[in-house]
Amino acid sequence: MSEHQIFVALAYAIAFLTIGGSAARIILDYRRLKAELARFGTKGQRDEGGAA
Numbered sequence: 001m002s003e004h005q006i007f008v009a010l011a012y013a014i015a016f017l018t019i020g021g022s023a024a025r026i027i028l029d030y031r032r033l034k035a036e037l038a039r040f041g042t043k044g045q046r047d048e049g050g051a052a
Helices: 004-052
Strands: none
Touching: none
């Protein structure tokens, strides 16, 4: 493997890890926020139902 091929392989690996990490972070944050909103929505519906 030449020096150029090593550089290209490392660049692809770094790009893959960066993009993959960003995607994983977005997915995990989306799931967390969705769960929080569902919990908030359930609590809000219960409070409104009791007050009516």
